[in-house]
Amino acid sequence: MVSESLHGANHYENFPVASWLVPKTIRPDVLALYRLARLSDDLADEGTLNSTQRQAGLAAIRRRLTTGETSGSASTDQACQDLLKALARHGVSPDWMLRLLSAFDYDAQHRPFEDWSAVYAYCQCSANPVGRMMLGFLGLTHEDQQAIDPDERLLLASADAVCTGLQLVNFAQDFGQDLARGRPTLPRCDWPTDEPDQWRRLAPAQRAELVMRLVERGERCLVQGEPLLSLVKARLAPGLRFRMGLELETTRLGGLAMARLVRNRPLDCWESGPRLRLKDFVRLIGLALLRYSRAT
Numbered sequence: 001m002v003s004e005s006l007h008g009a010n011h012y013e014n015f016p017v018a019s020w021l022v023p024k025t026i027r028p029d030v031l032a033l034y035r036l037a038r039l040s041d042d043l044a045d046e047g048t049l050n051s052t053q054r055q056a057g058l059a060a061i062r063r064r065l066t067t068g069e070t071s072g073s074a075s076t077d078q079a080c081q082d083l084l085k086a087l088a089r090h091g092v093s094p095d096w097m098l099r100l101l102s103a104f105d106y107d108a109q110h111r112p113f114e115d116w117s118a119v120y121a122y123c124q125c126s127a128n129p130v131g132r133m134m135l136g137f138l139g140l141t142h143e144d145q146q147a148i149d150p151d152e153r154l155l156l157a158s159a160d161a162v163c164t165g166l167q168l169v170n171f172a173q174d175f176g177q178d179l180a181r182g183r184p185t186l187p188r189c190d191w192p193t194d195e196p197d198q199w200r201r202l203a204p205a206q207r208a209e210l211v212m213r214l215v216e217r218g219e220r221c222l223v224q225g226e227p228l229l230s231l232v233k234a235r236l237a238p239g240l241r242f243r244m245g246l247e248l249e250t251t252r253l254g255g256l257a258m259a260r261l262v263r264n265r266p267l268d269c270w271e272s273g274p275r276l277r278l279k280d281f282v283r284l285i286g287l288a289l290l291r292y293s294r295a296t
Helices: 026-047 052-066 074-090 095-109 116-126 128-138 150-173 175-180 196-201 202-224 229-234 240-262 266-270 280-292
Strands: none
Touching: 026 052, 026 074, 026 128, 026 175, 026 202, 026 240, 052 095, 074 095, 074 128, 095 116, 095 128, 095 240, 116 128, 116 150, 116 196, 128 150, 128 229, 150 202, 150 240, 175 202, 175 266, 196 202, 202 240, 202 266, 229 240, 229 280, 240 266, 240 280
């Protein structure tokens, strides 16, 4: 089990979540974001609820965020209220969380993607809003219309690339689990047959190739997000710069580390999937520290 000092939300991820690196001034806000996102994500595709029940639960969260109507769950209402307060403190629009909920709605319906354009459009809702809200918490440009110079546009593009890359690598890592839920994350245009429940009968090389199509795209996105560290380092206030620079770069490197594990053991992703260990995160933080020292 990875230490809570790395995963403040006490849930495994391939990257640190509100770790000790995040300054106390914004750590509760980061946790509020993660907790509601995790609650909504689990509602969309975990457990035994049917699609109608999942969508109804997500709709209740949306109403709580937009109208204040109670969801029927005290813990859900508290999670919504905590996030609304965090967003308001930093002047971040709740629309980003609503966009995230639209992706979870898609998950709840278990509709396959038709092509890669649909996959990337999904990531624009399922992953990129988290990065935009994080930038807002840090007092950085997070809205497209606010990006008035090339470096600001590069900042947004880099953050989006990291988030999309993490989503695609996660798709690869959880390939078998998503398939078992009846929701293959590989788009139809790359399906080997029209019956996903038969894919486990494919030859090992074919099954490995399906996973690789996802992880290779994820890796490319994470590499495209490399400028994020330098851009954040140049813009953040001294009290945030060092620790948040390490947090964000460790997040990106965690995605790349998982991508390497998937590359080395793609067939594992048809079962439980590989996991990073505590020693891996320690190494990643060290590498992030080195990269931070060299960033200009």
